[in-house]
Amino acid sequence: MNFVALKMLVGxxxxxxxxxxxxxxxxxxxxxxxxxxxxxxxxxxxxxxDTGYPDIWVMDPKxxxxxxxxxxxxxxLYRVRGVEGxxxxxxxxxxxxxxxxxxxxxxxxxxxxxxxxxxxxxxxKMIQGEIAYLRRADGVIVDKVGAEGRxxxxxxxDQGKPVLDEQGKPLPPxxxxxxxxxxxxxxxxxVVGICQVQRTFQSQPVIYTTYSRAINFAPRExxxxxxxxxxxxxNANDPQTPEAKAANIQALCDRIEQRTGLLALPGKAFSWxxxxxxxxxxxxxxxxxxxxxLGFLVGTAIAxxxxxxxxxxxxxxxxxxxxxxxxxxxLLGMIVLQAVVVGLVGYGLGIGAAAGFGYITKGSELAFxxxxxxxxxxxxxxxxxxxxxxxxxxVKVVRVEPAIVFK
Amino acid sequence: MSTATSNQNIATRPGPVGLxxxxxxxxxxxxxxxxxxxxxxxxxxxxxxxxxxxxxxPSGCGKTTLISVIAGILDRDAGECTVFGADFAxxxxxxxxxxxxxxIGFVFQQFNLLxxxxxxxxxxxxxxxxxxxxxxxxxxxxxxxxxxxxxxRGKSLPSQLSGGQQQRVAIARALIHQPRLIVCDEPxxxxxAVTGHTVMRLLxxxxxxxxxxxxxxTHDARIFGFADRVASMNDGxxxxxxxxxxxxxVHRH
Numbered sequence: 263m264n265f266v267a268l269k270m271l272v273g274x275x276x277x278x279x280x281x282x283x284x285x286x287x288x289x290x291x292x293x294x295x296x297x298x299x300x301x302x303x304x305x306x307x308x309x310x311x312d313t314g315y316p317d318i319w320v321m322d323p324k325x326x327x328x329x330x331x332x333x334x335x336x337x338x339l340y341r342v343r344g345v346e347g348x349x350x351x352x353x354x355x356x357x358x359x360x361x362x363x364x365x366x367x368x369x370x371x372x373x374x375x376x377x378x379x380x381x382x383x384x385x386x387k388m389i390q391g392e393i394a395y396l397r398r399a400d401g402v403i404v405d406k407v408g409a410e411g412r413x414x415x416x417x418x419x420d421q422g423k424p425v426l427d428e429q430g431k432p433l434p435p436x437x438x439x440x441x442x443x444x445x446x447x448x449x450x451x452x453v454v455g456i457c458q459v460q461r462t463f464q465s466q467p468v469i470y471t472t473y474s475r476a477i478n479f480a481p482r483e484x485x486x487x488x489x490x491x492x493x494x495x496x497n498a499n500d501p502q503t504p505e506a507k508a509a510n511i512q513a514l515c516d517r518i519e520q521r522t523g524l525l526a527l528p529g530k531a532f533s534w535x536x537x538x539x540x541x542x543x544x545x546x547x548x549x550x551x552x553x554x555x556l557g558f559l560v561g562t563a564i565a566x567x568x569x570x571x572x573x574x575x576x577x578x579x580x581x582x583x584x585x586x587x588x589x590x591x592x593l594l595g596m597i598v599l600q601a602v603v604v605g606l607v608g609y610g611l612g613i614g615a616a617a618g619f620g621y622i623t624k625g626s627e628l629a630f631x632x633x634x635x636x637x638x639x640x641x642x643x644x645x646x647x648x649x650x651x652x653x654x655x656x657v658k659v660v661r662v663e664p665a666i667v668f669k
Numbered sequence: 670m671s672t673a674t675s676n677q678n679i680a681t682r683p684g685p686v687g688l689x690x691x692x693x694x695x696x697x698x699x700x701x702x703x704x705x706x707x708x709x710x711x712x713x714x715x716x717x718x719x720x721x722x723x724x725x726x727p728s729g730c731g732k733t734t735l736i737s738v739i740a741g742i743l744d745r746d747a748g749e750c751t752v753f754g755a756d757f758a759x760x761x762x763x764x765x766x767x768x769x770x771x772x773i774g775f776v777f778q779q780f781n782l783l784x785x786x787x788x789x790x791x792x793x794x795x796x797x798x799x800x801x802x803x804x805x806x807x808x809x810x811x812x813x814x815x816x817x818x819x820x821x822r823g824k825s826l827p828s829q830l831s832g833g834q835q836q837r838v839a840i841a842r843a844l845i846h847q848p849r850l851i852v853c854d855e856p857x858x859x860x861x862a863v864t865g866h867t868v869m870r871l872l873x874x875x876x877x878x879x880x881x882x883x884x885x886x887t888h889d890a891r892i893f894g895f896a897d898r899v900a901s902m903n904d905g906x907x908x909x910x911x912x913x914x915x916x917x918x919v920h921r922h
Contacts, residue, residue: 265803266786266794273785582781585742587770587798589763664742 263588267596270576271603277575280568281604281651282611288561289612289644292554294619296636299550301629306540307533308460309356309374309468313383316491317511319532320351320518323525326543327536329464331356333485334524341522342490347514349495352377355476356488361469362445363438365415371408371467373446375476383491384457385470390440391455396472401454402444408467409438409456444469446479463540465627492518492526558643565604566651573597573655577662585664593659601652609644613637687754689850689882690716690739694748697734708734710905711748721873721883723893725916726902732886733854735902739884740852741769753849770798774843776872778855780835782827788838789814789823795846806845813841817871833864840872853885857892869895893917 272278304311309328310319320342322332342351355375360368376384376396384393385403395401404413414435417425424432438444444451451471459468471479477486494514511528518526527535541547573580580593620630697709708731716722724732737743738750741757750756753772757765774795782791792813793806801809811823817837827835836856843851856872857865869892877883885896893899893913900910909919 263797266783266790266797269785269790270783576783578779578781579783582775582777583783583794583798584766585740585769585775586795587766587773589766592798 263583263592263596264599266583267599268603270579270596271572271600274572274575277568277572278604281565281572282608284561284564284568285604285608285644285647286611286615287564288557288647289609289640290615290619291557291561291612292643293613293616293632293636293640294630295550295553295557296639297616297620297630297632298628299547300633300636301631302463302546303537303540304631305461305463305629307536308462309372310529310533310536312386312459313354313491314386314529315382315493316529317494318492318515318518318526318528320490320492320522320524320526321488323523325525327539328532329356329462330539331488334487334490335485336487338522338524339487339490342492342518342524345514345518345521347495347510347517348492350380350493352380352382352491353473353487354383354489354491355473355480355486357476357480358466359446359469359479361413361451361467362448363413363415364442364444365418369412369467371413371446371469372462372464373469373471373476373479375471375473377491378472378474381472385459385468387458389456389458393455393470395454396470396475398452398454400450400452400475401471402446402451402475403455403457403470404438404453405459405468406456407459407461408469409453411467413438413444413467447481449479451475451479461627461629490524558647561644562647562650565608565647566654569601569604569651570654570658573658577658578666580659581662581664581666584662590660594656597652597656597659601648605644605648609641612644613640688715688751689718689720690714690722690750690752690884692735692739692748692750695735695738695745695750696747697731697738697743697745708905709738709745712902712905712907714900714907714910716882716884718882719877719879720897721877721885721895723896723899724884724886724902725888725890725893725899726908728888730902731905732902734905736852736854736884736886740773740775740850741765770795771846772849774846774848774851776836776839776843776851776853776856778858780827780832780839780859782835782838782842784827787824787826788819788830788834791827791838792841792845795842799846810841810845813845814838816844817841831864832860833867836860836864836868837871840868849881851881851883853883853887855887855889856885857887857889862891865889865892 307328322334324332336353339351339353342348357373358370359373361371362368376382381393381396389406391403393403396403414437416435417433419425427433438453440453440455442453444453457470480486494511515526515528518524584593617632620632623630692712692714695709695712696707698705698707700706712735724735726732734743738745739752755768760768783794789807789810792810796806796809797803811820814820814823817840819834819837819841822830822834830838853872857868860868872883873895893916896913898910899913899916900907901916902908
């Protein structure tokens with residue numbers, strides 16, 4: 263009878279596509295909105311991921327997320343270095359500074375100052391040049407997106423008007439390149455490399471330089487050190503399972519906090535603290551949540567209504583096959599099979615469309631990160647939609663009197 | 670149940686002894702309180718093996734309710750009703766459904782063919798309900814379609830067939846699993862006179878056998894002549910049972 267169930271389903275193409283499209287729409291909306299949300303949230307801690315290196319981030323206890331820097335005095339660095347179990351601790355500067363471009367315009371940039379001696383915590387991928395070039399006089403490394411975007415130089419004529427091409431469109435701006443000179447807070451900086459970093463929430467250009475140069479760029483303040491990046495000492499006798507390592511790191515965090523009064527967090531915990539800040543204090547999750555819930559409701563409504571209509575239209579046929587000896591459990595099986603088929607097809611189409619959307623917008627400003635967990639959540643939501651959609655139909659079919667065929 | 674098994678069951682069935690259908694004092698009501706309607710008021714009716722019995726009477730007299738009770742798709746309130754010795758009241762819901770699937774064939778007024786299945790697939794449905802595989806069931810359906818003169822229309826959808834052809838498909842569907850009782854509800858009411866006669870000739874020709882019984886509910890006086898006996902019903906009771914000639918004589922007087 264599975265064959266009969268499937269033929270009944272796909273034979274009525276209008277309703278079949280109606281149900282499938284309802285589910286596909288819901289799956290697409292839930293996946294797409296969730297992925298954009300995840301993408302945005304990932305961007306909030308993009309810098310932590312890029313820096314990668316430290317086992318522990320040490321910061322002022324009032325810091326709420328990665329961009330919420332509360333500068334500390336340099337003396338704190340030495341206190342942290344004195345804590346038992348710390349192999350190395352290096353300063354990190356992170357701040358928004360204003361850069362003056364060669365054409366005279368200004369652009370706020372995210373300036374990262376790396377430890378002069380080790381240059382640890384630098385960009386994850388160099389496209390041009392090397393991190394070591396930061397040791398050159400006034401050297402800075404600029405991220406590719408920033409260099410080609412906000413830091414690019416528009417092509418202007420002598421009167422300051424855009425130069426047009428043959429089709430009358432303005433010529434594309436000239437990207438910032440190695441050798442170009444910037445001014446950061448009136449201090450000279452020379453581009454010595456181009457790097458690739460994860461996009462951040464603020465999407466500002468990222469400029470890497472040394473710690474000493476960064477605090478030289480920054481306005482004079484008593485406290486300038488944003489973070490202390492700590493590498494934990496490892497003992498050959500320590501157990502090396504991930505759980506044991508995590509426990510050791512946590513123990514070191516506790517010790518640092520106890521001895522220095524600062525906040526010490528493993529990279530993952532700091533990422534979560536950042537994400538939780540955005541979830542708690544911004545309306546972003548609510549906005550995306552509403553879209554996801556709407557997708558769920560609309561999908562349920564379309565699929566449920568169409569599925570119910572499909573069953574109602576076929577109720578006499580269901581009555582006939584019931585009269586001919588089909589048991590209720592078999593009929594239930596038929597409806598469940600129909601629901602599973604439309605669910606799977608709709609789910610496949612929906613996540614395919616969402617993935618296609620992600621692929622098309624790859625590399626653009628749009629944040630999109632499709633996680634396996636998102637697919638799982640969408641799958642559960644679609645299963646729920648199918649259950650809800652088929653529930654009414656199931657009740658209707660189970661309750662139908664076979665005698666209906668004689669009416 | 671496979672076709673082979675089904676055929677074997679029929680071959681090994683005991684010879685017809687007693688009555689195919691026996692109803693005595695059957696009552697059935699619908700609704701409650703003031704809206705309660707007594708649809709059957711103590712119906713007595715016997716149908717013999719190899720007999721084509723027609724149930725006739727005005728609308729609302731209880732014909733359809735009676736065949737629903739006989740076919741086991743409605744529970745009676747009181748009285749006795751056995752079909753080939755089996756009493757549905759003694760069977761559980763599942764067993765009754767299974768028994769009905771194996772022993773009763775249905776022909777409906779509106780055909781009730783599944784619109785998305787081809788004629789052959791529609792005919793194969795009862796076998797599939799009994800657990801026969803799709804390919805074997807459809808193959809057998811073509812043989813049965815040939816007996817109703819539709820061998821070449823097996824791949825047609827119901828919407829591509831005329832009313833008469835659809836009813837012939839419905840008859841083939843009612844016969845494919847070789848049921849012992851065939852219940853027809855107004856099989857000719859949606860058809861013109863010529864097609865109606867063709868369908869009745871077919872029913873009488875291919876559905877009747879010594880170990881079977883055929884019950885037809887009809888308003889259509891043009892087909893009374895096909896019956897072995899006609900039971901007239903009125904207001905929930907069988908008021909007379911006789912041959913078509915006897916019925917005609919009663920009407921003449």
